[in-house]
Amino acid sequence: MTPDSPPPASPATCPICGQPAHPETRPFCSRRCAELDLHRWLGGVYRIESDEPADLPARDEE
Secondary structure (H helix, E strand, O other): OOOOOOOOOOOOEOOOOOOEOOOOOOOOOOHHHHHHHHHHHHOOOOOOOOOOOOOOOOOOOO
8 A cells, every 4th residue: 555545445334234335246245235225215214304295286287
């Protein structure tokens, strides 16, 4: 390591189980954890708060 080079990155951990992340499925340790995270997003477990009102009812276009 030269004086100009940045320090080595610390190993990332899987946000689901805390195991070290695998390069092929980063930031997850496995495909299982990646799919579990996707399932949580699609199931509405994760949400991003907003100041915008909830979805408005659809209006009929005539």
